[in-house]
Amino acid sequence: MSEVGLAVVGVTACNQQLGLHPFNIVGEKYLLAIADATQAWPLVIPSLGHCPAEVVLSRLDGILFTGSPSNIEPHHFDGPASEAGTHHDPKRDATTLPLIHAAIKAGVPVLGICRGFQEMNVAFGGSLHQRLHEVGGFIEHREDKTAPVEEQYGLSHEVKIEPGGLLHDAWGRSSAEVNSVHTQGVDRLGVGLRPEAYANDGLIEAFSVKDAKNFALGVQWHPEWKVLDNAFYTAVFKAFNEACQHRAASRVK
Numbered sequence: 597m598s599e600v601g602l603a604v605v606g607v608t609a610c611n612q613q614l615g616l617h618p619f620n621i622v623g624e625k626y627l628l629a630i631a632d633a634t635q636a637w638p639l640v641i642p643s644l645g646h647c648p649a650e651v652v653l654s655r656l657d658g659i660l661f662t663g664s665p666s667n668i669e670p671h672h673f674d675g676p677a678s679e680a681g682t683h684h685d686p687k688r689d690a691t692t693l694p695l696i697h698a699a700i701k702a703g704v705p706v707l708g709i710c711r712g713f714q715e716m717n718v719a720f721g722g723s724l725h726q727r728l729h730e731v732g733g734f735i736e737h738r739e740d741k742t743a744p745v746e747e748q749y750g751l752s753h754e755v756k757i758e759p760g761g762l763l764h765d766a767w768g769r770s771s772a773e774v775n776s777v778h779t780q781g782v783d784r785l786g787v788g789l790r791p792e793a794y795a796n797d798g799l800i801e802a803f804s805v806k807d808a809k810n811f812a813l814g815v816q817w818h819p820e821w822k823v824l825d826n827a828f829y830t831a832v833f834k835a836f837n838e839a840c841q842h843r844a845a846s847r848v849k
């Protein structure tokens with residue numbers, strides 16, 4: 597457990613029915629990544645379908661938009677209807693899409709992971725390939741759901757990192773190996789987003805927000821997975837942490 601500094605980082609939840617009752621849930625690996633790989637403490641942001649963004653953001657030093665097995669409803673990016681039976685989370689969409697804009701406007705550091713990365717792209721007017729494996733020309737980006745979890749979240753493919761961006765500044769190298777646990781992917785990149793990394797098939801795997809006042813990075817892979825065991829994943833959270841700690845210090849003054 598790293599020493600908790602000044603920062604408090606919001607972590608977005610998902611909706612799930614457990615027995616008779618609906619719950620808000622968060623993957624523990626996101627909470628542990630904040631607690632163990634940064635000097636911040638995680639605070640869950642419920643996905644209730646609305647959020648008093650100004651009040652919430654005034655009390656946060658960063659926001660982590662987490663991954664989720666659910667897909668963003670395609671009407672948010674004028675996409676064709678999802679395949680029957682697709683798992684959606686409309687209250688999460690209604691919470692996170694406006695919150696992304698509010699956080700960027702307020703200068704709160706943002707890190708988006710997998711679904712959170714896709715939410716950032718959609719929030720900025722981008723679109724998604726809903727079933728990458730049916731598009732043609734892309735490598736397999738899905739996990740093998742029959743494999744052990746260590747294999748599902750193990751290293752899957754290389755990403756080429758663009759020079760001069762947040763990710764290159766954090767990592768210092770032009771490539772890295774990442775895991776891959778997604779069916780969807782960036783089709784049209786949102787307005788004002790800067791590509792930060794590509795898979796070898798050309799799929800955008802990371803971007804930053806060009807004119808953001810503060811750190812604002814989205815990544816398609818899962819750097820929270822055993823974050824301290826992977827130097828690249830640790831570097832992503834270290835860069836996010838530095839921005840959060842800086843905001844926390846200025847907030848306390």
Ligand SMILES: N[C@@H](CCC(=O)NCCCC(=O)O)C(=O)O
Nearest residue numbers: 663664665666710711778779780
């Ligand atoms: N549903 C989207 C996003 C995939 C995603 O976020 N996966 C994470 C799964 C659970 C977790 O690790 O939090 C897609 O399929 O592209």
